[in-house]
Amino acid sequence: MTARTVAIFGATSAIAEQVARLLAARGARLLLVARDPERLERIAADLRLRGAGLVDVQVADLDDPAGLAPLLAVLEARLGPPDLALVAFGTLGDQATIARDPDATRRTLATNFLSPACLLTALAGRMEAAGRGTLAVVTSVAGDRGRASNYVYGAAKGGLSTFLEGLRHRLAPSGVTVLDIRPGLVDTPMTAGLRKGGPLWATPERVARDIERAIRARRSVLYTPWFWRWIMLAVRALPEPLFHRLRF
Amino acid sequence: MSGFPESTAYRAWGRVERVRHRVIRPGDPLAARAALARRGGLRVLAHGLGRSYGDSCLNPDGLLILTRGLDRLLAFDPLTGLLRCEAGISLGELLVTICGRPAPGGGIWYLPVTPGTRFVTVGGAIANDVHGKNHGIAGSFGRHVAALELLRGDGTRASCSPDQNRELFAATVGGLGLTGLILEATLRLVRVEGLLLEVEDLRLDDLEGFYRAAEDSAAWTYTVAWVDCLARGRGLGRGIFSRARHQPGGSVPPPTAPRLGVPLAPPVSPLNRLTLRAFNALLWRRLGPRGRRRRLLPAHDFLFPLDAIANWNLLYGPRGFRQYQCVVPEAGAPAAVRRLLETIAAAGEGSLLAVLKTLGAPTSPGLLSFPMAGTTLALDFPERGRDTLELLARLDRIVLEAGGRLYPAKDGRMPADVFRAGFPGWERFAGLVDPAFSSGFWQRVGPASGRPVARAA
Numbered sequence: 001m002t003a004r005t006v007a008i009f010g011a012t013s014a015i016a017e018q019v020a021r022l023l024a025a026r027g028a029r030l031l032l033v034a035r036d037p038e039r040l041e042r043i044a045a046d047l048r049l050r051g052a053g054l055v056d057v058q059v060a061d062l063d064d065p066a067g068l069a070p071l072l073a074v075l076e077a078r079l080g081p082p083d084l085a086l087v088a089f090g091t092l093g094d095q096a097t098i099a100r101d102p103d104a105t106r107r108t109l110a111t112n113f114l115s116p117a118c119l120l121t122a123l124a125g126r127m128e129a130a131g132r133g134t135l136a137v138v139t140s141v142a143g144d145r146g147r148a149s150n151y152v153y154g155a156a157k158g159g160l161s162t163f164l165e166g167l168r169h170r171l172a173p174s175g176v177t178v179l180d181i182r183p184g185l186v187d188t189p190m191t192a193g194l195r196k197g198g199p200l201w202a203t204p205e206r207v208a209r210d211i212e213r214a215i216r217a218r219r220s221v222l223y224t225p226w227f228w229r230w231i232m233l234a235v236r237a238l239p240e241p242l243f244h245r246l247r248f
Numbered sequence: 249m250s251g252f253p254e255s256t257a258y259r260a261w262g263r264v265e266r267v268r269h270r271v272i273r274p275g276d277p278l279a280a281r282a283a284l285a286r287r288g289g290l291r292v293l294a295h296g297l298g299r300s301y302g303d304s305c306l307n308p309d310g311l312l313i314l315t316r317g318l319d320r321l322l323a324f325d326p327l328t329g330l331l332r333c334e335a336g337i338s339l340g341e342l343l344v345t346i347c348g349r350p351a352p353g354g355g356i357w358y359l360p361v362t363p364g365t366r367f368v369t370v371g372g373a374i375a376n377d378v379h380g381k382n383h384g385i386a387g388s389f390g391r392h393v394a395a396l397e398l399l400r401g402d403g404t405r406a407s408c409s410p411d412q413n414r415e416l417f418a419a420t421v422g423g424l425g426l427t428g429l430i431l432e433a434t435l436r437l438v439r440v441e442g443l444l445l446e447v448e449d450l451r452l453d454d455l456e457g458f459y460r461a462a463e464d465s466a467a468w469t470y471t472v473a474w475v476d477c478l479a480r481g482r483g484l485g486r487g488i489f490s491r492a493r494h495q496p497g498g499s500v501p502p503p504t505a506p507r508l509g510v511p512l513a514p515p516v517s518p519l520n521r522l523t524l525r526a527f528n529a530l531l532w533r534r535l536g537p538r539g540r541r542r543r544l545l546p547a548h549d550f551l552f553p554l555d556a557i558a559n560w561n562l563l564y565g566p567r568g569f570r571q572y573q574c575v576v577p578e579a580g581a582p583a584a585v586r587r588l589l590e591t592i593a594a595a596g597e598g599s600l601l602a603v604l605k606t607l608g609a610p611t612s613p614g615l616l617s618f619p620m621a622g623t624t625l626a627l628d629f630p631e632r633g634r635d636t637l638e639l640l641a642r643l644d645r646i647v648l649e650a651g652g653r654l655y656p657a658k659d660g661r662m663p664a665d666v667f668r669a670g671f672p673g674w675e676r677f678a679g680l681v682d683p684a685f686s687s688g689f690w691q692r693v694g695p696a697s698g699r700p701v702a703r704a705a
Binding site: 012014038039042043045046049050051187188189192193194195196197 | 251253254255256257271272273274275276278279317320321322323324345346
């Protein structure tokens, strides 16, 4: 399947951009959606030169529920039904603020759970009707167990993973694939405030290669890099008394 | 300060020093500007792929702006070969994405100048005004930079070219990242016949042989020689001279580092006097009785010998190594190179890669550009503390007496007087350095050298 048609939501995210480069090199036709027009244009210019069959951009605030219907109309008009939709937007936020401020908690849940869930509902209906397509969604290993350091973000991502699980169940008869992408620690601007380095940190390029392969293989859940599956298995298995003595 | 995370992970290629940095990896020019705005008292330096050998890519206790997130292609004109890109993209990535595309009138577009590794960024290639094996024809990398966008410490942007902001352009090409952050560059690619090279290797019996071969190679685009720096007496300067020119065909190199690699630094380096002597003798005899061999090679195999083994720098063990590269002007070059080789052979200090090249007539555009018409010699020495430093100081004297200079990209130790003698334009350069920027190298050789360095907490 070459020259696929792909819509990327949150196209200025570091991971999404690297996935887009791999797809561009295979001649894919891309529609990029994000908030910041300047960054979008820069990324679009790059993807055109890297071999994309076509690159179109659409500025949109994916947190705005009223914008969803017009956005999907644009998608339909310009790209037709996509073979692949990559949903890659999210915010990590500052946990110290989120932990005290109900409004920040609401915003974190909205951006990381509510907005992608609504978008996916709309996309799923179209793909189900078409009887084909792939929904690939970036969640996080943070969703596997609530932890003091990022449990609001983690709750949103964990909720999204559950949503995807159900969506996959619903869409299984229709031939639509749902991929839940759970990256570990990735060196991106989103994690700029964290101390980095060491074997647990991965580059967005590495993560993107895993994602592109998982999409082609029509996988359901991807931990990337691979070792996070086992780390999170261990983290989930920790009994509470021990878990509470750890801070991470 | 300012919420930048700390790291000791960013090192130079020679791995002699480990220093503490604050780091930030902006994903676009606006983020880079925002990082500069909140730097507080920190001095800043761009850091790309860390292929500089010494401390010109380090900024002890300062802020490193990691440029690899600024790696986008922005525009390419297949008719003229003009390419505009962000400065954090690597030459290897340009080779994969743009080079190899057909040029009008036949042939393909290619990098005008290729240093010994393709894993350097465009910004790094400009900031070090790198040269390649085609210096006699093409000159240094900076000659092919049509324009660049510089982000200054005060947040302003300056468009620089040989016609616009000329002083700042001359200071930025070869300027070791000290004039600001290079955001974008416009490069002039060159047309070549193809991605294959016709390569001829000639055995050299002595140093005269090198100069004869160099003179005799006008019909070849690329020339370089490897010399056995352990050979003494009549064999002094023996080695292999290689020359190459483009041929049609071939394919682009793989995008990433080779699979063959050194996983971690061995506790004791396998590179010692004995192994080097054996290795050098073996290499020299490889050409067989005729002492001549012709081959057709993928261009990247010949142009990027350093990329054959990933992380080869780890071979020098936990203490790392020092690279020494000098150039001596044409007139006294044969005598000076002889003295350098004699001094090295007498010290018994082997070098895995001793590379001899002639640099040609094209002038370099930068105030601190390294290349000048003459002969350049590049060597690696395992770091052995004082012994190594004393040998290098002896070499310094020979180079300065010959009117030569050392390559800052390779250096982690040259004293301020050696730097200043080699680069007479340094004071003009110092006046154009952005006060928000600094590096380990500049603290050592710049105007502040010798004075206690004021460091931000």
